[in-house]
Amino acid sequence: MDTSPTALFDSYEQDFQQFIEAIRVKLEGDAKEERGEQQQRSATLRQVEMELDEADEMVSQMDIEIQGIPQSVRAQYHTRLRAAKADLARYKKLAADVRGQLARSDLLSTASQPGNYPASDDPYGPSSDRTRLLAGTSILEDGTKRLQQSQRIALETEDQGAEILSNLRQQREQIENSRNTLYGADLAIDRASGTLKKMVRRMYQQRAVTAGIIIVLVLLIAVITWEKLS
Template sequence: MSQVFEGYERQYCELSANLSKKITSASLLDGERKKQKLSEVNGGLEDAEALIRKMDLEARSLPPSMKATLLAKLREYKTDLNNLKTEVKRITSANVNQAARDELLESGMADTRMVSSDQRGRLMMSTEKLDKSGERIRESRKTMLETEELGVSILHDLHQQRQSLLHAHNTLHGVDDNISRSKKILTNMSRRMSRNKWIIGTIITVLVISIILILYFKLTH
């Protein structure tokens, strides 16, 4: 297994355990202490997301035999992170509902003290603005996550193209080696043919000289 992936994995497991404890602690608090604890948890969730992205990139850069196992583990960590986020949303929602109830109680008290309708209108406008701001923040975060996923996909495609190019290069190198060997074989065959040609010529010359000598001795005797 990749040592880099294992390092990220250890960091994530420690961070996840720490976040789980903080979430449990935050659920038992209220007021400013609860807000402070949730702020720490949100910061930790961002760090956890960063580790997940690093593990994803590292897993996709490894050979297929290792990549499948690591991506399966990564899916479990993503599920764990989503569960932590869900728990934080539940606590935050409970906190917001409590704040809303407090605001309603305060509004009711203000009504009993004859607070003007103009003040109530401004309160409603402020609440609507806060809701719109929260929605814009959620949309921006969603866009950022989609962009990161696209980046991971592009890096994965580039890695596959690189592997294809390396395979093609190795294939061409093998073809070049085969051509070189074939050229050497043909050169050796040519040399052997030339050598055999000289040997056959020498044999024919010797035979011709032998025939001439035999004829000469027969004619002179």
Template structure:
């Protein structure tokens, strides 16, 4: 039951990311300039998040019974197909934006096969778009690397603090062990003294009994 609940949680997260990407896609057509670029990047981030959530769902499905796994896999395939469609729409919008930036919006450019420079322009456009996306991915990788480094530093600090706590606990246990040994030795000494005192007490009682017998015997003699 817990596996189903976790899968449903991933589904809810996926729906949020997918709807956010779809909403931004619908807004891009009405935007221009920097807001348009920001919306495209937002769609790209949301799409990447969708893929990550789908990967998490694929892992979680392995914990579900094989008799019910097929229906969940079908859901995952449907989600992945929807994200792929979003990705294709985003790529088309990005290509249009790159074309507009590269050639401008002037009608003097005829983007058709009758233009003798069409192939060269298209190749240049694709190379420029690919370079820009690679630069964005590189910046994202650097950002993720910096975040990972910060997380690693935090984990190291936590481990260092836990190590100090373990050392302190070990020292405390060693001190406690020393106190226990001392207590055991003290108890043994007290036990031996009690045994000695008992023997002395029994000896005194025996002497008193002998003296009493001697006094009684002296009266009859």
């Protein structure tokens, strides 16, 4: 298992590219085909929207994982992240355009039918109000998704911030403990230095006393020898 700092980012990017490729095929194929059946195009568009949500989730995960990538290589991963965001925004816009075309096509097909009156399950009828309602609903859904995504990112950021603060608190405690240890070691060194100085003074004193005793003995021996010889 790859445990490098960029492994998760690469994995999320690969999943994102798979979703984008599937979205591209659908948007440039069935969903955009004017001759396709209305229900089939609607079903394809719903699949595209779900895959866009998944791709959006992958981009969010990439945005989180990039924070743990080393600074030496983070720039190129920022470039890849910006490219992924640009692709996601482009296909979101394309999906919105296809959704608008589908709504207009639905309105035109309804208006072209004879006796065009609102049905019991279609209370808005083929009017511009319905178009505005569909557009407003789409904008509201996009806003809700963005709000949910922002809330999720905010919660994840808050968790990361709390973890960072906890790590900083632990590091501060370790630094304080190390400082206290060094202070205690400094005191112990001072006491040891004082003890060594006392020992050195005593050693010199003992040497002086020993030298004095030796000198006295030599003098006594010399006096005794002189007396005997004289």
